[in-house]
Amino acid sequence: MQLGYELIREQLFFRKELIERLPWLIRLRWIAAGGGLAGCAAVYFFRQTLPPLPLVLVIFVVLMNNLLFKLIWQYVPPFKYQKDLPLTSSHVFNARDVQSFSFFAHVQISTDLLALFLAVYYSGGIYSPLVHFFIFHIILTGILLPPVSCYLYGILVFLVMGSLLLLQQWSVVPIYPIWFHNTLFSNESGLNEIIFRYFTLGTVILVTAFLVTTIKLSLRTKGRELLQLSKALDESNSKHTALYEMVKEMGLCSEPKALMDSATRQAARIMGVKACSIKLMDEQKRTLRFASTYGLSEDYTKSKDSIDIQKSPINRKIIEGSVCAIGKIEERDYFQYPEDIRKEGIASMICLPLRVDKMVLGVFCVYSDAEHFFTESNVQFFELMSDLTAHEIEKLKTQLNRNWFLQKSAHQLRSPMHTVISMLKVLKNGYLGPMNVRQEETVERCKKRMEMLDSLISDLLRLSISRANLSLDALRPVHAQRVLKSLSGLFETQAREKAVEIAFLIDDELPAIPATERLLDDLFSNLISNAIKYTQPGDRVTVSLARSEEDKIRIEVTDTGIGIPDEAFSHLFTEFFRAENAKLYTEAGSGLGLVIVKEILDQLKGTVTVKSRIGEGSTFTCHFPIR
Secondary structure, X not given: OOOHHHHHHHHHHHOHHXXXXXXXXXHHHHHHHHHHHHHHHHHHHHHOOOOOHHHHHHHHHHHHHHHXXXXXXXXXXXXXXXXXXXXXXXXXXXXXXXXXXXXXXXXXXXXXXXHHHHHHHHOOHHXXXXXXXXXHHHHHHHHHOOHHHHHHHHHHHHHHHHHHHHHHHOOOOOOOOHHHOOOOOOOHHHHHHHHHHHHHHHHHXXXXXXXXXXXXXXXXXXXXXXHHHHHHHHHHHHHHHHHHHHHHHHXXXXXXXXXXXXXXXHHHHXXXXXXXXXXXXXXXXXXXXXXXXXXXXXHHHHOOOOEXXXXXXXXXXXXXXXXEEEOOOOOOOOOOOHHHHHHOOOOEEEEEEEEEOOEEEEEEEEEEOOOOOOOHHHHHHHHHHHHHHHHHHHHHHHHHHHHHHHHHHHHHHHHHHHHHHHHHHHHHOOOOOOOOHHHHHHHHHHHHHHHHHHHHHHHHHHHHHHHOOOOHHHOEEEOHHHHHHHHHHHHHHHHHHOOOEEEEEEOXXXXXXXXXXXXXXXXXXXXXXXXXXXXXXXOEEEEEXXXXXXXXXXXXXXXXXXXXXXXXXXXXXXXXXXXXXXXXXXXOOOOOHHHHXXXXXXHOOOEEEEEEEOOOEEEEEEEEEOO
């Protein structure tokens, strides 16, 4: 069942049409009164007969009433506030204001019907062409006011018109205009026609009221359903957007504790609860320990150094794969520490296993201080949140293990590698005796291969370091132009050795960006060294550093080198990938340079775009946020 507030809010929503139509009625009444005066003038011109004076007076009274309605709309609250609202405003009036608008609509429609009765009476009664305008009022009432009002106004029209006919037949009131005196009620045929006209009018009015109110109720029901569906979609969209932001934030974390703290904080915010926790299992899978909490007191968490899974039936069921959703925590619910849960003010909770495939890492819980707070949709959404969190935890764990392996392997390989390179230099320089030309060529090829391997090991080390031990807190304001200027001399020397022209266009007035000098050094070095490497002698490399937008700066590296094939674009930032034309041009290259560039930009919340054509060169453009 819906809450009263929601029902009232929907009613206010559907009354918006009434509020918008009230000034429209005032404008329409000016047109109707003007048409009435034009009709009176036409009667005088074509029939050479003055229209009934009372009819002219009725039109004049309508004009005066309409002027009063207009003044009320412009100067009396709450009506006067309408003119201050923009056309696209979603302002919702309270129930009392809506009652004022409804009353104002009743007053306008009632005075219109009274004026129309008088106009019909003075223009021929049941024979008057104005009787058809009763139908217009019934339709308008059915649209703007509740169905009962529509039926009441329809019955009122039917009764008043019947009373008018009876009073005319009994000669209690005179018949207007004068040309109907000798035809109305003059014989039985005329009486039958009057009765037929009367009941036809009544039938049309009541059928119109029925059709209009039925269609209106159907539209209102569908509108209410649409409103509820729209609200559900908005809530779902908001939750999934927040979930996307949560996963994106967790993806930037480089430590398990920071990742889990982000998950518990964001989960509590998205679910709208007071607290959240992640408990991880030990290696023996016997106990659970709090790895991260949000909203729980220190007394609650410190008193539970470990939770014995065997002594906690609920946690044991969760570890086995069950969902635990408790709408009201009572004495009969068996927890290992039930008194602490009551003291913490927890009234309901959902707990799910943190699971990756068939492997359970621990338990993810959200706690509310309200009973029966969680719905079925909450449970389903939290299941999605729990699975994504477990996936991110396991992903980070795998990444950290891989980084550790990369660093360990690279360090172990580097020492013997440098020893071999040194021995090859000893051989080449002839310290161990002279060598013939073929031996020297062989040693030189070995030396180049070993240097390429050394470069690969260095790239692996840089990649593992960039992935490890860097949080957003480690970033500090750094002037990118200073870092680039410190590298320019090195790359100018490299370019001269290869006979490549290089130009640096650096804006000295750029603001600092959140980064580290090491990250920017690696980023610039990989981009510029790649450009020089794949540019032929006599061609050009241009490096530009400038402000691109109000809150971003841009580094752009353009070369006129060999270019990148279209089929290689989707693999550019894949580990160890090199395009076929790059392999043919030079053997040197690890395929890790652009991977390092992309990972650095991810850490700095930057972006990279690539434009290239075979044989014409490439342009790499990176944008960094200033804040």
